[in-house]
Amino acid sequence: MVNSPFTPGIAAGRLPAETLSENFSDLHAPLDAHEASVAADRCYFCHDAPCMTACPTSIDIPLFIREISTGMPEAAAKTILEQNILGGMCARVCPTETLCEEVCVREVAEGKPVEIGRLQRYATDKLMAKNAHPFQRAPVTGKRIAVVGAGPAGLACAHRLAMKGHDVVLLDARPKPGGLNEYGIAAYKSTEDFAAREADWLMQIGGIELKTGVKLGRDVSLDDLRAEHDAVFLGMGLAGVNALPIDGSDLAGDAVDFISDLRQTDDLTSLPVGRNVVVIGGGMTAVDAAVQSKLLGAQNVTMAYRRGRDAMSASRYEQDLAASKGVHLLFDATPVAVHGDGACREVEFTNTQTGEAFRIPADTVLRAIGQTLEDVPAGLEQDGKKIKVSGAGRTSVPGVWAGGDCAAGGEDLTVTAVAEGRDAAEDIHATLMEG
Structure with a gap:
């Protein structure tokens, strides 16, 4: 943050440790066995399940819920993970209210x-608690693939390629893998170091060599990766703001x-955290920043959106969550200026409907107006500000695929990134084996 902790109005420890621990506890408590059984019994197991169609990773939702209802949560987890290897995290962060659950017949x-997200978490948590991996590698192929970015797309791609018998070098610029799951979502959505x-x-599938602190364009070039590997997948997300x-x-x-x-x-x-916080933006990042500011002890938190x-790209559920935590949602407010002498004091807005100008006191202003791809490697065709792809993530450069937030196309969701990484891996495998 730009503002110093010593700036008037900004302070640490506004709330005692016990209160903070409670504030940042699990947003949704996990289901126990009885609750999962009751929740599963509500499913109609639709033949033409609209929930499955609405899932970007096409998980067989009726099947995994039936497996839970018959007392086989580990089998349900495998059904989930066959399509979405990050099913545990997606169960926590997916906007199920606008995907599978929105189209549920009930x-x-x-x-x-039907509480599909919580049932998915119940199953995957059960399997992960055994610290057992449900899949095995195919015989080694001798092919070596570089995967850039250890976020949802990169992890999904690396796992699927390793499972097919390829050796994978997984590179990430940050100290820890996980990408958005590790660094970019609200702490109360993913507790206990789950990412x-x-x-x-x-x-645990094996065959994946993780190298952290390695950034494409700084420490290694795309040409180098192409020369040293049979294929390259780019899933580095959006690091620019x-x-x-x-x-x-x-x-x-x-x-x-x-x-x-x-x-x-x-x-x-x-x-x-400031006493008066203003978050500018209308997406999930804005909601996460606003809510967590309030949970840290900010007295007044405003989320200002220009439309x-x-x-808003944040779902109505997330908007209501913010409001329930005491965040003031301000619509049709276009920021004009941040005022202050060396430190923020207030933000000036214009109402987009009436043209009226007004100011809001603020000792902290956080911008959450979208992220961008910092540097597109030379030779890759762009679509807007992202990497142009066709089919299952093929770029304009032979032997190079891309997926997740850095690639043009789908929604910027964890579950969509997983699907794109998985599908690119299948296409890479098919291409290498045909070759």
Whole structure:
């Protein structure tokens, strides 16, 4: 964050450690065996299951719920993980309210869907608790693939390639694998170091060599990777942050950094937070930053978005979650300037409907207006600001695939990134074996 912890209005330890621990506990408590059985019994096991169609990874949802209902949660987990190897994290962070659960027959008929996400977590947690990996590697092929980025897309791609018998070198610029799952989501959605534990569990498949602290373009070039490997998959996500093009923007901090610092700390009482926080943006990052500011002890938190409620990329569920935690949602508010003399004091807005100008007190401003791909490797065709892909992630350069947030196309969701990494791996395997 730009603002110093010693700036008036910003302080650490606004709440006692016990309160912070409670505030950042699991957002949704896991189901126990009886609760899972009751929840599973609500499923109609539809033949033409709309929930399965709505899942970006095409998990056979009726099958895994039936397996839970018949007392076989580990079998249910394998059904899930065959399609989505990060099924445990997706069960925690997927916007199920706008995907599988939104189209659930019981949601349509009764307004209360089968709790697919919580059932998925129940099954995958049961299997992971045994510290056993449900898949085995195929015979070694002698092929070697470089996967850049150990986020959801890269992890899914690396696992599927390793399972097919290929050797994988997994590179990531940060100290730990996980990408968005490790550094970029609210701490109350993934507790007890789950992202790191899931990455370790995933790599039990074998055949994956992890190299952290290695950044494409700084430590290694795409040409080098192509020369030394049979194929390359790019899944490095979006490391750049869009600028806030207004006066005083240098007084604003970055919501992504704020969330990352919170996710990596061992002591929540050490994190500084303002008394009056303004988060600019309308997506999931904005919600996560705003809610966590409130949970850290900020007195007034405003999430300001330049359009109306229906245009927000954050789901209505997430909007309501923010409101329930005391975050003020401000719509049709375009930021004009951040005012202050060396430190933020207030933010000036214009109402996009009426043109009225107004100001909000703020000792902390966090921008959450989207991320961007920092450097597209030379030779790769772009689609907008992302890497252009066709089919299952093929780029304009032979032997190079891409997926996840850095590639043009699907929604910026963990589950979509997993699907793209998995599908690219299947295409890489088919291409190498045909060759």
